[in-house]
Amino acid sequence: MNGCFFSFEGPEGAGKTTMISKLESLLRERGIDVVATREPGGVRIAEAIRSIILNRDYTEMDGRTEALLYAAARRQHLLEKIVPALEAGCVVLCDRFVDSSLAYQGFARGLGIEEVWKINEFAIDGYMPSLTIYFDIDPQIGLERIRRNRSREVNRLDLETLSFHEKVREGYRELARRFADRIVVIDANRPLDDVFAETTAAVLSRLKGR
Numbered sequence: 001m002n003g004c005f006f007s008f009e010g011p012e013g014a015g016k017t018t019m020i021s022k023l024e025s026l027l028r029e030r031g032i033d034v035v036a037t038r039e040p041g042g043v044r045i046a047e048a049i050r051s052i053i054l055n056r057d058y059t060e061m062d063g064r065t066e067a068l069l070y071a072a073a074r075r076q077h078l079l080e081k082i083v084p085a086l087e088a089g090c091v092v093l094c095d096r097f098v099d100s101s102l103a104y105q106g107f108a109r110g111l112g113i114e115e116v117w118k119i120n121e122f123a124i125d126g127y128m129p130s131l132t133i134y135f136d137i138d139p140q141i142g143l144e145r146i147r148r149n150r151s152r153e154v155n156r157l158d159l160e161t162l163s164f165h166e167k168v169r170e171g172y173r174e175l176a177r178r179f180a181d182r183i184v185v186i187d188a189n190r191p192l193d194d195v196f197a198e199t200t201a202a203v204l205s206r207l208k209g210r
């Protein structure tokens, strides 16, 4: 496995997609092979699962069903896209990975971080990012950003209460404490250029250290 696996995490509107896109361009300019992808999704089956999980009509979805669907999408995405890219020596930039399940389903939904980890352990079979960038943001600011972004569709999870999104942030902060060796916390409440400078520094430093 010669590539390098980075995941990007955070509550809604934290800036993950924006940062990944800028980082992808910067790395390509430096001649690095990059695969940018997202969860849930990234491959056909996982995108189909995404459209079920995030469908606003499915208000009756049970929390465990939700957690299992995310894990199933992750398994397919990992096998079809992430692992082949790493084997080909690429840098993989993944918009959300297992920490999203731990923060959203494990912590905010109340299923338990350990319980949700168990089903994901089965799904990921040992593959974990070597570095995770967690964009920490006040959920009210993040939600306001996505409301202003008219091109973004509002999904089932976006419609959760503010207190759910506050729990998501609390869950991420707990994970950042538990896995301090892997998770770098970046204050995403700041202007875009500042957040990007810090993100780039963290990623390049990890790539240099390999």
Ligand SMILES: Nc1ncnc2c1ncn2[C@@H]1O[C@H](COP(=O)(O)OP(=O)(O)OP(=O)(O)O)[C@@H](O)[C@H]1O
Pocket (backbone or CB within 6 Å): 010, 011, 012, 013, 014, 015, 016, 017, 018, 019, 145, 146, 148, 149, 188, 189, 190, 191, 192, 193, 195
């Ligand atoms: N640091 C920033 N300051 C102000 N606006 C920002 C910043 N970063 C991103 N944005 C804007 O906020 C909106 C949401 O950003 P983006 O889609 O990158 O977030 P995200 O974390 O991928 O969101 P989600 O996971 O909820 O889809 C976009 O309109 C983007 O241009």
Ligand SMILES: Cc1cn([C@H]2C[C@H](O)[C@@H](COP(=O)(O)O)O2)c(=O)[nH]c1=O
Pocket (backbone or CB within 6 Å): 012, 038, 039, 040, 070, 096, 097, 098, 100, 101, 102, 104, 105, 155, 157, 158
């Ligand atoms: C991977 C993953 C995602 N979620 C949630 C987080 C967001 O609310 C949506 C994905 O939408 P985005 O605009 O692509 O960020 O799904 C989750 O609850 N659990 C997960 O494992």
